[in-house]
Amino acid sequence: MAQGTIHDEIEKILVSEEEIQKKCKELGAVLTEEYKGKFPLAIGVLKGALPFMSDILRHTETHLEMDFMDVSSYDGGTSSTGEVKILKDLNTKVEGRDIIIVEDIIDSGLTLSYLVDLFKYRKANSIKIVTLLDKPAGRTANIKADLIGFEVPDEFVVGYGLDYAEKYRNLSYIGVLKPEIYGG
Ligand SMILES: O=P(O)(O)OC[C@H]1O[C@H](OP(=O)(O)OP(=O)(O)O)[C@H](O)[C@@H]1O
Ligand code: HPA
Numbered sequence: 001m002a003q004g005t006i007h008d009e010i011e012k013i014l015v016s017e018e019e020i021q022k023k024c025k026e027l028g029a030v031l032t033e034e035y036k037g038k039f040p041l042a043i044g045v046l047k048g049a050l051p052f053m054s055d056i057l058r059h060t061e062t063h064l065e066m067d068f069m070d071v072s073s074y075d076g077g078t079s080s081t082g083e084v085k086i087l088k089d090l091n092t093k094v095e096g097r098d099i100i101i102v103e104d105i106i107d108s109g110l111t112l113s114y115l116v117d118l119f120k121y122r123k124a125n126s127i128k129i130v131t132l133l134d135k136p137a138g139r140t141a142n143i144k145a146d147l148i149g150f151e152v153p154d155e156f157v158v159g160y161g162l163d164y165a166e167k168y169r170n171l172s173y174i175g176v177l178k179p180e181i182y183g184g
Helices: 017-034 048-059 110-121 179-183
Strands: 010-015 041-046 065-072 085-088 098-106 125-135 147-151 174-177
Touching: 010 048, 017 048, 017 065, 017 125, 041 048, 041 125, 065 110, 085 174, 098 110, 110 125, 174 179
Parallel strands: 041 065, 041 098, 098 125, 125 147
Antiparallel strands: 010 174, 065 085
């Protein structure tokens, strides 16, 4: 990796670009099987899920519709505020639809449990959760994903959609920042 770039700010890589791409292919094939003959609504949770949504759905070989919701509970920091705010709602009706929620990470689980309750209330026919990362040690809400890419340890991770203070989303891998980056 080139010196003098954002890569210098990464202490270690937890999941490489190659591992992520291989997993997107595998998970896409699972979705292809599960939604054969159906027309699911894939909902990406902005902004973090954007790279994963793009990569996994390119390997999902069935008709599907895409929409996005922007919810936020981290306010740029490293711990959840505990309050989920809708910043942008869907343009699509959820009633009667088979929903695939695409997330980058389940940490406390608050974001997803809020969304699952919302889509149940809006009368979805079925709801499946697909997440690239699962951080079980962070969990406070009782929620599990149906499809998980990788389990990560109890550390704040960045890259491939995941940010710290809105930065690092453009890395092609998942890593942990050097401690001095949080210093100031
Ligand atoms: O399980 P939780 O503890 O709720 O954490 C997971 C959520 O937190 C992050 O989003 P954030 O609110 O930071 O918004 P962002 O995707 O725009 O960065 C992440 O992208 C998930 O959506
Ligand atoms: O570990 C994390 N990194 C970035 N964003 C997050 N949102 C929840 N957990 C995380």
